[in-house]
Amino acid sequence: MSLYIGLSQWSHPAWPGQLLGRELKTTEHLQDYARVFNSVEGNTSFYGVPDSSSLQRWANQTPDDFRFTFKFPATVSHQGQLLDNSPTALSFIEQLAPLRHKLGMLMLQLPASCGPEQLSGLEQLLSALPEDLQYGVEVRHPAFFAKGDAERQFNRLLLERGVNRIMMDSRPVFSAPPNTPALADAHQKKPRVPVHIISTGPAPVIRFIGHPEPDYNLRFWQPWLPRIQGWLDEGKSVYLFVHTADNQLAPQLAAEIARALQHPLPTFPGQAPSPQGQLF
Template sequence: MEFGKVDPAMLDTIDFTLPADPTETLAILQATNHARPEIFVGCAKWGRKDWIGKIYPPGTKESDFLEHYARHFNCIEMNATFYGMPTVRQTNSWREKVGPDFKFCPKFTEEITHIKRLKDVQELTDRFLEGIAGFQNNLGPIFLMPHPNMGPETQDVLAAFLETLPRNLDVFVEFRNPGWFSDAQAFGSVFDMLAQNHRGTVISDASGRRDCVHMRLTTPEAFIRFVGNGLHPTDYTRIDEWVLRIKQWTGYGIRKIYFFMHQHDELHSPELIKYFIAELNRHCGTQVREPAFIPQQSTLFDLPPASAPARRRPSRRS
């Protein structure tokens, strides 16, 4: 994943502190008062041959990757559906490889968002929705990323597209055009529109795009895309920040949290997820399942690089 990538030499100069929650976010969460959130943690892909011997048993066939992936994680950010229109036969075959509580979170196909840019896409959208119907009860939220060139001047196009979607469809929107964040009026307008339509927002935490860490929730659910840097020490301190924030949101009553781990090289995503889940369970009293590494390599892969300095642990404050 190249989004938000910076020169590694710059990482120690970036302020990774999470912004304070906007008042609108706090109002939404405090009005929910949910007892305990559902938490889903996963990666963006399951087809990693370099996970064989790490979390996939030696000799695992590619056709069995998803089945093994679902034994470690309870959701997947489905970027595969961005690059190709899904079919019922395809999504049904994927569903048959996972358990009843696993969630697929498919991304709208690029034909809809990047080629047609949300205009005149009813037929394509119908095909997409028909294709993901094969996930049945394993369907999680749908991830919508408008083309990065679509800025505030296209809000009406976005709103019109969202109006065509079924009301019971769980949709989260990610903005990448800097104009949404640099113009306070545009920011307030589009996020208010999403809140009024009960559509969620994606928070993307990437090193080179701190504007996308906006912390503005428009529903009592969070969809977080975390982009690490190969187990650099800052990956761990950033995770510590998120654990504290999620602890706060849990206290306010957030309903669901989807946390997706990305790396510019996905090789080490399982290690950072394991750390995230362990800290989340320790500080938030959750019982999210940790990925299990192959026993003979657990010590090697379970620890950060030997050169990494000691990491700051989250404090006990709420």
């Protein structure tokens, strides 16, 4: 049983002095981030595979229990047919060898254009992947949220293979008008899909897309608490990745949720602990 809490990145211009130390080189940001969080959503791999020296440096900068959750590259998830992309997926996994021992999950984020007609290809792709790693699949096609045959077939496929259905909760960011540049960008880019809460594998994954203003988020994340605790009580691991529209206050939001789960995060660098030993 493990609870992995992290953000969508380990560095942000607003974080020095808040999450990151003030005088850190860019190459040291991950090490500072990993003093607080035990996982990160690796989005850069979607655009290209990091080089071996970077992967080895990242492995050296994180503790043994830290877990990376890289996304499969777009060449696997967004180009061509899933049926044909197994060699590309296997090559990607081979390139991650320097920190394979710290891979928490590999995430296949499928576009909205990928619908039920590709379920057979998805099954063959998943069947080709190494069994010693964990996988998560995120879908955006409306048919996979319609509670019909397509969604049942998709969920059954994941259940049979022990693959986790990634749960996206973007409700907070759409709960108010897009009256800032960050919100307008989020409204344009973030998927607005229904929240279907289901654990199809041993490690449920939640991607929580918060509003920049903390007051908007409470009513959306509080109902997740008993679900997360229930999965932990069942002996499952849970991955919770916290975003906000601009990510400036994402560390504070993650810390607030962690405290509510009775898994308080360590004190941030440069901050004195509260009387309870917690930052927030």
